[in-house]
Amino acid sequence: RKEVEQDPGPFNVPEGATVAFNCTYSNSASQSFFWYRQDCRKEPKLLMSVYSSGNEDGRFTAQLNRASQYISLLIRDSKLSDSATYLCVVTHTDMRFGAGTRLTVKP
């Protein structure tokens, strides 16, 4: 079993749609959680950290469920520019990346 698992997608949604991604992790001692965004042939960039109480940044909402060992990312009112691969990242002694979920937002 991989340490960090994500549904690879692709998720194809129309503009304005709400889309949610989940990510599960295997190490219950994991301490920090992040979502990174990676555009095609570009480097990953931090989208947002994920806090135990959940957090929101504009159209993006991240939540953590430690009991079930998963984190989620919700994108509301999808824009064309949201098209990218979203990487789930879990940190214990080092960062472990999921394989990413690919999102395509269409007009």
Add this chain to the structure above:
Amino acid sequence: EAGVVQSPRYKIIEKKQPVAFWCNPISGHNTLYWYLQNLGQGPELLIRYENEEAVDDSQLPKDRFSAERLKGVDSTLKIQPAELGDSAVYLCASSLDGYEQYFGPGTRLTVT
């Protein structure tokens, strides 16, 4: 502020040849990481430096891969000899606090 700089951006070599990648982290970032990313996969950590000390190199294939970070700033990752399976993107990242990482553009290696 300048970001993480990597060179070269692209490299094509024949198998069994050596290759080296260079990384200059963001100024003041003590932690430096080298990752390997295959197509359709997330980055996989190869080695992590705290200043000039390699604190996690458990995933580095030491028979052919080596890395150094002299003076705790720039870093070089070397492969000798390269194999076909080494074709991937090699990403360097740096961090100030050990949490948020800033990635460089990567070096896309093709081994023929």
